[in-house]
Amino acid sequence: MTRQNAGQGRAPQAPDPRADLVLQVRDLHYAYPPLHEGDEFVDVLRGVDLDLHPGEFVSVMGPTGAGKTTLALALNGIVPRSTGGRYRGEVLVHGASTKEHEVAELAPSVGVVFQDPETQLFCMSVEDEVAFGMENLGVPAPQMRTRLAEALALVGMSEYRTRSPRQLSGGQKQRVAIAAVLAMRPSVIVLDEPTSGLDPIGKHEVFSVVEQLRREHSIAVVMIEHECDQIAQFSDRVLLLEAGRVITEGPPADVFYDQEAVARAGVCIPQVAEVATELNALTGSAHRFLTVADAFVGLHDQEVA
Amino acid sequence: MNVAALTQPTAQHPVVAPPLITVDHVRHVYDNGVAALDDVSVQIGRGELIGLVGQNGSGKSTLAKHLNGLLRPTSGQVEVAGLDTRSASLAEIAQHVGFVFQNPDHQIFCSTVREELAFGPRNLGLSPAAVESRVALGLEAFGLEAFADHPPALLGFGLRRKVSLASVLSMRPDVLVLDEPTVGLDWRSALELMAIVERLHEAGHTIVLITHDMRIITRFTTRAVVLRAGTVVADGPTRSVLLDTDLLRATQIEPTQVVRLSGELWPDQPPAFEVDELVQRWTGEGRRS
Structure with missing residues (x-):
């Protein structure tokens, strides 16, 4: 959990x-x-x-x-x-x-990943994308290959290494952008x-x-x-x-x-926090739910008690 | 804010047949061979506020672009206010359907906010006096008077979003299609924008809202159309659609926390949809599970 x-x-x-x-x-x-x-x-x-x-x-x-x-x-x-x-x-x-x-x-x-992955991805393939930053840092080739493989594995994108970033979904593009930052360790x-x-x-x-x-x-x-x-x-x-x-x-x-x-x-707060806040005001409880699971356990216990 | 002033008198009617928009067995195949829509049929009545839901790539945006003629069906037919989008011009359709893009910068191009709001009505061939009056109403409705002579490109994101919506409303379209209007807005601004959308709906506009935000779908829409891989997999009153947990799981749409929590607390009852409903049920008799 x-x-x-x-x-x-x-x-x-x-x-x-x-x-x-x-x-x-x-x-x-x-x-x-x-x-x-x-x-x-x-x-x-x-x-x-x-x-x-x-x-x-x-x-x-x-x-x-x-x-x-x-x-x-x-x-x-x-x-x-x-x-x-x-x-x-x-x-x-x-x-x-x-x-x-x-x-x-x-x-x-300190690696920075921005909002729109489109603006950060510009290479022909996922692996070029991830290697780009390392090339700029002058990372030696053998080390670069290791780090590339590691970074792609960390974000679960290893099998996409030869794909063009343009073929990826939004979430996949953002994971590649994160991998490119991760490769810098x-x-x-x-x-x-x-x-x-x-x-x-x-x-x-x-x-x-x-x-x-x-x-x-x-x-x-x-x-x-x-x-x-x-x-x-x-x-x-x-x-x-x-x-x-x-x-x-x-x-x-x-x-x-x-x-x-x-x-x-x-800012928004989770709906379960809204629920807890209202219940606390109404019943004097002291709930601090952050997830649906928290709220279910908390309310269930209260009921049993 | 006086959003009702932006509504044309003809848009004041309640939902009546025949439908304002008919999407009839539409298939759309892009040039790359991808079939983005496959046999989609939807009818939209005047005055509805419909949520269009589905993952990226499910065909939501493709369907939305058929409603204003930006895309035309590969087969099947789309009729908007009696116009067949295969033969009607974009300008004709634009008089009935306003499209607000996800990224306001895709539709902001004038040097001042005032010019931005004047562009549409001027293209409709309105007299200078009529254009000026619409601009004034639009600036007032969105609280943009202070920025009238500012370059829209230099305004903050929330204000650019308002400018893009105001400029579309300057055309007084019956139908508004909003593609992810709250993306990139903070929560307070998102709620402000939805309050405007709600008032436009109350004033008679027909609204098609694309969003991934299930809080917004649950709170604001009365009907939900769920798309998956280019087909409509559900179409009905929002609260009924949200009851179909198997369907939502299959489309990887996660209901709001309140709906999920009440499903766990009271598995044999229909869910509470809003925080107040859940709290009432919990403190009241419904607490016996």
């Missing part, structure tokens, strides 16, 4: 809990440069903090314009290196500041709305692959998503971002039950 697995990837509490952090965001402020000279800078992030342990799955939710994509791009240094603008605070990848290291140096550690993958536009089968494929990566390979995951049902089921922590600030952060069983923060961010 997934709930039981949810915390497994998290590192045990060491004496210094920060010692094994793969990623740290410290009081990050960012403003994009104005489009026209003389206009104001556009504040997007206004003091964001985030610690990420190996194998941790953190979801970021919030309204359009909250700064979610900007945060994702700051994690591997694209912001501010390619975007300019005003930047304060810092992002540390394995303790190394993105201010002092090139995007190309950070790319192997990142310790963190950042996914920006990876299931937007996919059908339910495709969404399920993406969440399953990501869940497996963090559980079996301790890859930390930062996922920007609107799909509250899957976020509740799979995430260790949820971060609600609004107007460039983290308005609340914690395990899904806390965040989805923080009615004020949920209303402020305008």
Whole structure:
């Protein structure tokens, strides 16, 4: 059952809990440069903090314009290196500041997968696609073949290696995009709305692959998503971002039950959380359902009692 | 917001026969030989709000594009407001059917929001005064007045979505086909958009809604058509279609959490469809399973 697995990837509490952090965001402020000279800078992030342990799955939710994509791009240094603008605070990848290291140096550690797989896939075959990033990094050929095979196996796409990406379904394309990032052996993958536009089968494929990566390979995951049902089921922590600030952060069983923060961010919560919230108000119960299975067990027990 | 102002008086009638749209034994084969639709028949009455459901590749978008003549049947027939789409021009059909694409950028191309809303009515040959009046109503209905002279391409995604819907409504079509209108929107914006769709429906528009979001299908549509591999596998009142768990499993469509939970709690009863229904049943007598 997934709930039981949810915390497994998290590192045990060491004496210094920060010692094994793969990623740290410290009081990050960012403003994009104005489009026209003389206009104001556009504040997007206004003091964001985030610690990420190996194998941790953190979801970021919030309204359009909250700064979610900007945060994702700051994690591997694209912001501010390619975007300019005003930047304060810092992002540390394995303790190394993105201010002092090139995007190309950070790319192997922090892999980013974007919303629309179409914009990331451009090669003739699935294997060329996955090899592309490694070629750019100068990975030697024998090692490249091993990593290619591994990455495709991890996302369950081995049998498609000679296919053209154009012949694949949306979920399969997104899995190839994830494989291309995995071949770089990142310790963190950042996914920006990876299931937007996919059908339910495709969404399920993406969440399953990501869940497996963090559980079996301790890859930390930062996922920007609107799909509250899957976020509740799979995430260790949820971060609600609004107007460039983290308005609340914690395990899904806390965040989805923080009615004020949920209303402020305008995000959806799982229907079973709505059910629990209403029942708690009516009957004084203290349910914290996150999945249909939770809710069934909780209500069934209550009935038997 | 005054969406009713965007409705033409003729669209105020309740559902009446004959159907506004008839899809009759339609087969569609793409140039690459793939049969995307195979013997599909659907009748759509005036004033319906229909959900079109199915996995990607099931034929939903192909069917939707037959409703506005963007695609024509390889065999069979599609009739829209008395026009046979094989012989009618796209412009004629466009007066009856507005199509809102999944990606608003596929239909936004003017330099200002105002121009975007004026484009359709001007092409219909309306007088400048009539065009101006429709633009003003559209800007007001969607709260876009402040952005009238902005380039739509520079607006945020939610606003571009509204511009694409407003520009289609400027043509005052009887029928609106919405292809995944809530994709890429945050939940609050998705609900705002669905509130607009609901008001348009109440004002008499016929609406065909393609979405994977079963919460939206359950809450907003009265009829659901389920497609699988190019054929219609279910067509009926949404709540009846959602009762057919075998069919949904076979089409890999997962009902909402409330429907699934009530199925587990009360396997012998029809499910609750909304949170309130489930909570009421649980706290009331239905708690005895």
